[in-house]
Amino acid sequence: MADAGGRALDPDTLRAHLHRADPAVLLVVLAQLTGDVGVLDRYGAAISHVPDAPEMAGVTDPATATAIVDDLIVAVTSDGIVDGAVAPDDPALFARLVPLALGVTPGDEFLPMLLEQGGFRRPQPVVPRTTPLPDTLDLAIVGGGLAGIAAAIAAAREGIAYQVLERNEDVGGTWLIQNYPGVGVDTPSSYYSLSSELNPEWTSYYPKGGEYRDYLRAVADRHGIRDHTRFGTEVEALVWDEVLHRWDIHVRASDGTPSVTHAAVVVTALGYLNRPKFPGVEGRESFAGISVHSGEWDPTLDLTGKRVAVIGAGCTAAQIVDSIVDDVAHLTLFQRQPHWVAPRKRDSDDVPAHHRWLNRHVPFYANWLRVKAFWGSADSAYPVVIVDPEWASTHLSISRANDMLLQDCLAYIDRTFGAGSDLAAKVTPDFAPFGKRIIRDPGGYYPALTLDHVDVLVTEPARIVPEGIVTPDGDLVEVDVIVYATGFHLDFLSTMDIRGRDGRALVDEWSGNPRAYRGGTVPGFPNLFVTSAPNTNPSHGAGNNFGIEVAVHYIVECLHLLAERGARSLEPTREAYDAYVAEIDHAMENTVWRHTPSAHTYYRNDSGRVIVASPWRLVDVWNQHRTPIEEHFVLR
Incomplete structure (x- = not known):
């Protein structure tokens, strides 16, 4: 018995791993491998999905799961069955499989993008290929x-x-x-x-x-x-x-x-x-201890037993604090402005061994896990950044969808710091989620801030002196190491x-x-x-x-x-360029980045124009870039 790559498979090992897998993914893989869409009718109705699971995991009764596994073992291990499978990029079959795999039914407009992003097919050519690319085109x-x-x-x-x-x-x-x-x-x-x-x-x-x-x-x-x-x-x-x-x-x-x-x-x-960006704080060069920017880290630096100040509260600071808090003698976090922090949804980020094994041995399994991960973090999240003016007029959040995220983050704050506590107030932003880049807690960032040897200061340094950092209130925070997690130009x-x-x-x-x-x-x-x-x-x-x-x-x-x-x-052309930029700016007006001017973010330039984020759904951007519009270009 062998898989599609010619590797010998032990049927008992295969069965054991398949029984731990998502039955919805196994079913769509079975349909692809056999070309038998009848399996969707036989088993599909028995599959549901866990809405709150990180992967929208499919679930079913043990008998149905066993039947899917039995059929899939035959498909994976039988000679010739994989070679005769339906083309994995067959659009009609794919349209039937996506709702089963995801637990939701994306519109038809998303299917070509999902086919490509799932790795089932490469981007499809649109411009004719009647003339070879010349050798001079390097x-x-x-x-x-x-x-x-x-x-x-x-x-x-x-x-x-x-x-x-x-x-x-x-x-x-x-x-x-x-x-x-x-x-x-x-x-x-x-x-x-x-x-x-x-x-x-x-x-x-x-x-x-x-x-x-x-x-x-x-x-x-x-x-x-x-x-x-x-x-x-x-x-x-x-x-x-x-x-x-x-x-x-x-x-x-x-x-x-x-x-x-x-x-x-x-x-x-x-x-x-x-280019690493340092705050314009007086006396930075006078510090007698060790200074390091996150973007220029010295891997030989040992923070064990040190008094450490971390300046910054973004994603980088969260990862650093999470990583070093158990080693340092004392940690002081200087936070100019808090970010919204989303809780980790799993007890562990480790990928289970059965997923890795199935990725290697079962055709299309890894592709479907990718599709699920993409959809869960792509246009299904788009409503979170779009403003509902009526809602936003009476809420900190900008829409009902945005508020669901806000409430999730607030609940995480309350669970970690205690509702109404001083520390909870320090880490709670005053703008809607996504007003600046949201942080995913790597697992121990918020808990680290509750430890006795950690202080959170809602301020920027007033100045730096040889002994450490002076706060705007005139207090001296003595430290051995200053970590600048202050981003980049x-x-x-x-x-x-x-x-x-x-x-x-x-x-x-x-x-x-x-x-x-x-x-x-x-x-x-x-x-x-x-x-x-x-x-x-x-x-x-x-x-x-x-x-x-x-x-x-x-x-x-x-x-x-x-x-x-x-x-x-x-x-x-200048006309196409100006019109496209105008379309971007018009669409941007309806987004969270324009609605939350108090959020300090590198997404905006000095005049307030958003210059980093795209205001559109991914599928819109994907469609815009299928082929050039010839009249929008000057060709010489």
Whole structure:
């Protein structure tokens, strides 16, 4: 007996693992493997779902579960049955399977996106492929993190010559350089990955940074991306050559040696939070102890027995506090403004062994777990960020859906700190959930704040002196170590000198108000695509991997449009660009980010315009980027 990968299976082991699995997922897998939709009628009515479970788990009676398992064992272990299975991306079958797997019935508009995000099929081409991509259409990818890896995989599949320019000495991006205590992913691991590169071996539903870094390295190695990567190479400038229709890319090696490389197309695969940001507090350099920013952590730093101050109260601070609280002698948290903190829904984030085993051995099992994780954190959450004016006029929350989250967070505060306590008041925000990025408690953050050796100060430091931190009230908090969990400067390519047509600088085009058309394109900057563009962050749910995959598909479609028209460069018209930005701003007015001006957030620029979050549902963004609208572009 063997599974689809030719691996020998012990039927007793298979049965034992299947009996611990979600019967709804097993049923849809059974239908896919056998092509027998009759199993849906035989067993489907007996399956219900637990609404409050993290995975909307399917449940059924023991007899039905056993019958599904028996049939599935035959499907997995019988010769030829898997080879004869219905195509996993069959739309008609998929439409029948989704409600059973999820426990809800998404509209038909979501099904193509779910097929793709579940890894059942790759993004479908839309632009005709009657003309081959020319050899002159080579690609430079700036950055070797998740976005750069995704772009490189797509380029290789299209037969496009590419090079990755990475300033670090390895791939991994954020997950290579972020190594502070407790650093981890706050998007479900079964979803926070590339849809074409599912990982059956996640050990945690929310893995630590090292595990995610290892995933990215493994993907890069499978696709030979290192062979196309120049490590230790910082891109300092991009200059468009109007005569050659190519970008001159000015780089500097880690030893300081400058050079220039060239490409017809540049994809910037850089995040916008890279430079550590310190508070403008007086005397910071005078501190006699150890100072460290979360983004520049020293892995040799031992906090055991130390008096530690953590400045900041965002996701990073929560992970650090959770991780170090048992080691330090005393911890003081300086909190400028509290965040809403959602409780962990499981006793443990460890992925059960049976899930990992089934991911490896049962076809499509991992795909369906991904679909469930995606749907649970994607557009099903969209109503939480949309304002109901009537509701918002009389509530702190902005809508009934938003209030459900608020009440969940308030209940967590009351359970942990005691309703009406001083500490509960300190950690309770005065704005609606999602007004600033919500935090998922890694498990011990709120409990840590209740410990006798932990103080929570609702203030920023007034000044720093050699002995420690002085509060606005004049009190001295003596510490040995100051941890700055104060975030990063918001850099939409502002650290790079980018000169487009006629030498115009991108920083001048944006002038503190970064904007972009679809695909992260900007008029006057031909063949430049920004994967982490303004207003592309799916801030109501999912993860940036969604926006990356959407952008990469769109870039490929644009390149085929160039080939079909025999053109060498492409850029959006000023009219299309302005209209698209106006649509974003109009839609944004109805969101929580515009309704909660008191929430301190990097999502807004100095003028109050929201420049990070996307105001739309994911499915709307997905549909917008299926194919370029030719009349919205200038092709030369």
